[in-house]
Amino acid sequence: MSKSKVLIAPSILSGNFADMGSDVKNMTEIGADWIHVDVMDGVFVPNLTFGFKMISDLRPLSQIFFDVHLMITQPIRYVERFVKSGAQLVSFHYEAEQDIKGTIEKIKAVGCKCGLAINPDTPVDVITPYLANLDLILIMSVFPGFGGQKFIDGSLERIARAKSLRDKYAPHALIEVDGGVNKENAASIIGAGADVLVAGNAVFGATDRAAAVKFLRGE
Ligand code: DX5
Numbered sequence: 001m002s003k004s005k006v007l008i009a010p011s012i013l014s015g016n017f018a019d020m021g022s023d024v025k026n027m028t029e030i031g032a033d034w035i036h037v038d039v040m041d042g043v044f045v046p047n048l049t050f051g052f053k054m055i056s057d058l059r060p061l062s063q064i065f066f067d068v069h070l071m072i073t074q075p076i077r078y079v080e081r082f083v084k085s086g087a088q089l090v091s092f093h094y095e096a097e098q099d100i101k102g103t104i105e106k107i108k109a110v111g112c113k114c115g116l117a118i119n120p121d122t123p124v125d126v127i128t129p130y131l132a133n134l135d136l137i138l139i140m141s142v143f144p145g146f147g148g149q150k151f152i153d154g155s156l157e158r159i160a161r162a163k164s165l166r167d168k169y170a171p172h173a174l175i176e177v178d179g180g181v182n183k184e185n186a187a188s189i190i191g192a193g194a195d196v197l198v199a200g201n202a203v204f205g206a207t208d209r210a211a212a213v214k215f216l217r218g219e
């Protein structure tokens with residue numbers, strides 16, 4: 001995947017669940033690079049969102065890249081169905097799966113890009129054995145479950161550590177940062193090494209969403 005410019009992935013968790021189609025079309029029109037799709041099972045995280053049908057119903061509405069973030073236990077059971085529903089990249093949590101290698105293989109075998117997500121209290125170095133097979137490293141800068149939380153201090157050091165491991169073992173992989181990204185901290189997150197910024201409230205809550213996307217990208 002190209003690292004030429006920073007990508008902005010608005011999270012539809014901050015959209016209107018009764019009108020998700022309009023939100024996906026709107027994000028496409030305002031120049032978002034990806035749509036970040038948060039899937040929660042109420043077990044791995046204390047919140048519930050949606051599953052395959054929402055993704056497959058949204059898929060025909062836009063060509064935009066669907067970046068699916070699975071916050072579900074034992075994701076290996078479901079990853080192929082998420083790919084079939086229209087995901088172009090599926091990320092799952094290190095903390096939620098025993099068979100990390102097998103899950104990565106399943107995602108890649110069906111022609112999809114694969115990301116591995118880690119919670120704020122998981123040591124960054126756990127990703128090392130998997131890096132060569134990953135397309136993306138997802139560094140959580142809040143505990144997953146809800147939009148609109150505060151960026152956790154110390155996440156910048158974790159991003160920098162992920163960047164140094166990435167540069168050494170997987171130069172092709174992107175670093176994505178998710179949680180509490182806003183106008184004030186975006187430049188330092190990019191400076192620490194992020195290639196993709198997820199932004200829920202910072203985009204959906206902005207009066208001018210197109211301007212918010214550009215600002216976060218550093219334009
Ligand atoms: C949190 C989700 C995030 C969230 C980000 O569990 O994974 O993607 O929607 O929202 P903001 O940018 O508002 O923190």
Ligand code: ZN
Binds near residue numbers: 036037038069178198
């Ligand atoms: Zn997310």
